[in-house]
Amino acid sequence: MNSVYHIIVRRLSTQQNHYKLVIIGSGCGGLACASKFAKKLPKDNIAIIDKTEIHTYQPGWTLVGAGLKTAEEVEKPQTQCIPSNTTWIQSNANQVEPEKNHVQLDNGRKITYDYLIVAAGMQINFNKIKGAIDALDNDPQHVVSIYTRKYVTNVYNALNNLRAGNAIFTFPATTIKCPGAPQKIMYLAEDLFRKNNVRDKITVTYNTSLPVIFGVKKYAAALMEVVKKRNIQLNTRLNLVEVRKDSKEAIFENLDQPGTMKTFKYDLLHIGAPMQPHEFLAKSPLADASGYVDVDKETLQHKKFPNVFAIGDCTNIPTSKTAAAVAGSNDILVRNLSNLMFGNSDKVPKYDGYTSCPLLTSYGKCILAEFIFDGKPLETFPVDQGKERRTAYILKKDIMPSLYWNMLIKGTWNGPATFRKMFHLGMSK
Ligand SMILES: Cc1cc2nc3c(=O)[nH]c(=O)nc-3n(C[C@H](O)[C@H](O)[C@H](O)COP(=O)(O)OP(=O)(O)OC[C@H]3O[C@@H](n4cnc5c(N)ncnc54)[C@H](O)[C@@H]3O)c2cc1C
Known part of the structure; x- marks a missing residue:
């Protein structure tokens, strides 16, 4: 008993609580940066904070929804992804105090750092739509979403089993990751309905909160051709606010006439998930008024705290939130932070928002x-x-x-x- 007590005390007292570099989030941005720094810094210098045991290739969820891959094919245990030269702290951060260079974990432990990279992604919030969670949980044949692991596995069955009626696909009135995904799954569904010889019995509708189908003119024009050719109904400036699963009704607010609602009957409803910044970041001094981490869009360095950088979906960088954006910016972050860390003066290109x-x-x-x-x-x-x-x-x-x-x-x-x-x-x- 005595020796067990001593082992526990020794473990606790030797637990390392300070790291040269701390990274919050082991998603695509966190790991891209961690892997690069793992080659530059000795062992025990880098800690990665993230509770999630499974790493997901989220762009694969569109393929899962379309029946082209299984959910298991687009994920791996985090242990296979985290670079070996780093320490994985399997907890979530719940407070960041950049004035004190520390991060508090959800178990109360405090980790201090010399340099911090924030790469915590963003949060899905179906609660913004009344009745959505009830419908997603209890009527998975008719209400689905590719946007989370919990619901993505229901999508293909629901699409493949639809024989007639109204199939409605929505785009929310919040910033979202991969803004193309809600319409990608719609085009695939429409094609699937053709393959199943039921297309002429199904009305396909895309209700988007945006004023256009896509934010980039060139591709919007191409997509409008697709929409016309495939006889898809496009309604802009409509935001899904309520799902009534018992009567299969979706209620949309007309964003040009706030307070005016429009009801659509559905036989299949695919919800483009509303999203928001993580609360622990939004309430920290790292965030701007929108709640996203306030970094210089060309260097990825925090605007107030020079030893803090951020990458990916958690940032306020004005570009579309994608893994491709992480690919286009991770080297720029790492080179800028390396200059600071090692006192180098390498010339680093500016991030162009790719x-x-x-x-x-x-x-x-x-x-x-x-x-x-x-x-x-x-x-x-x-x-x-x-x-x-x-x-x-x-x-x-x-x-x-x-x-x-x-x-x-x-x-x-x-x-x-x-x-x-x-x-x-x-x-x-
Ligand atoms: C359905 C769908 C389709 C997509 N399609 C595409 C596509 O075709 N092309 C493309 O480029 N991108 C696509 N994306 C977007 C892409 O997946 C994201 O933009 C990308 O994963 C962002 O990387 P990130 O590191 O910022 O966030 P993430 O990869 O989401 O990683 C964030 C990490 O932070 C962790 N975390 C969260 N909170 C905390 C906390 N409190 N403490 C510690 N860790 C925390 C999470 O567990 C997670 O591991 C798609 C996304 C979805 C959902």
């Missing part, structure tokens, strides 16, 4: 949207990417997952800039 959205438009076709700040297209391939293409589909379905697992989270994928230069140099010869 992001990408492979817009699956059917089983076999995809429009590969790639753009930078202000929605300016910046395409990798020397072809018009505004066209539906089979090659873009193969890239999305088969090549990108492999890039993610084998390169991005291992810290060796900095986006397609090198290929772009290669292709475009080749063209200008």
